[in-house]
Amino acid sequence: MRRRLCAGNWKMNGTAASLAEIETLTRTHPTPQVDLLLCPPATLLAQASALAVGYPLTIGAQDCHQAASGAHTGDISAPMIADTGASAVLLGHSERRENHHETSDLIAEKVTSAWVAGLTAVVCLGETLAQREAAQALEVIADQLDTSLPDGATGANTVIAYEPVWAIGTGHTPTDAQIAEVHDFLRRRLTDRLGGDTADAIRLLYGGSVKPANAAEIFAISNVDGALVGGASLKATEFAAIMEALENAS
Numbered sequence: 490m491r492r493r494l495c496a497g498n499w500k501m502n503g504t505a506a507s508l509a510e511i512e513t514l515t516r517t518h519p520t521p522q523v524d525l526l527l528c529p530p531a532t533l534l535a536q537a538s539a540l541a542v543g544y545p546l547t548i549g550a551q552d553c554h555q556a557a558s559g560a561h562t563g564d565i566s567a568p569m570i571a572d573t574g575a576s577a578v579l580l581g582h583s584e585r586r587e588n589h590h591e592t593s594d595l596i597a598e599k600v601t602s603a604w605v606a607g608l609t610a611v612v613c614l615g616e617t618l619a620q621r622e623a624a625q626a627l628e629v630i631a632d633q634l635d636t637s638l639p640d641g642a643t644g645a646n647t648v649i650a651y652e653p654v655w656a657i658g659t660g661h662t663p664t665d666a667q668i669a670e671v672h673d674f675l676r677r678r679l680t681d682r683l684g685g686d687t688a689d690a691i692r693l694l695y696g697g698s699v700k701p702a703n704a705a706e707i708f709a710i711s712n713v714d715g716a717l718v719g720g721a722s723l724k725a726t727e728f729a730a731i732m733e734a735l736e737n738a739s
């Protein structure tokens with residue numbers, strides 16, 4: 490059985506003072522019943538990793554370079570992320586695909602680099618509103634999945650996050666049926682490629698305007714194994730409320 494996963498992406502938010510949110514989470518929820526992942530900005534990875542020691546919280550980065558080292562000013566490599574004590578990395582987030590023109594081919598190189606460094610890759614994908622309105626959502630998602638994910642994915646080294654671009658930071662979420670359609674499709678496609686046992690072990694997260702108020706409904710949807718939470722992960726109380734909804738999901 491897949492363990493459910495509640496993940497938070499702080500994006501470009503947070504300074505040292507924000508680490509108090511992690512301390513609050515560990516103090517108020519000492520024994521979470523689901524896996525937890527928080528991805529603060531790179532500047533906080535080492536401190537966040539130190540705070541998470543002894544508590545079932547994985548710390549992850551939000552991107553890595555595809556190379557392990559080299560002349561790439563301003564970039565951070567997967568081995569550097571592992572060196573901070575973090576053990577996961579988000580890859581292919583739509584904000585990276587859009588703002589930094591990242592292609593699925595590049596993301597696949599980054600995933601390989603993450604695996605080599607021992608990091609779990611959280612591979613993000615999702616369609617734009619224009620693509621959904623043109624009835625191309627599944628086609629786009631299939632291409633992103635096939636191309637962004639190199640051979641060798643397992644339940645231990647990979648998590649997939651479906652994040653429709655139009656749902657991120659907008660307060661709009663797809664219907665339950667739309668989420669179910671995509672998540673069932675992702676599971677089938679992973680099964681075709683990897684076989685049932687491996688595909689069944691890979692967690693599928695939904696992301697895009699997940700809040701305490703809608704979390705329970707989203708977690709009841711078929712093949713939704715958790716959430717990748719943006720804005721609502723910045724406050725321990727909101728993130729914990731979403732985590733509790735996941736704990737209580739059947």
Ligand code: 13P
Pocket residue numbers: 498582652656657658659660696697698699717718719720721
């Ligand atoms: P919001 O939860 O703020 O919509 O962000 C979702 C997201 O992009 C997480 O990676």
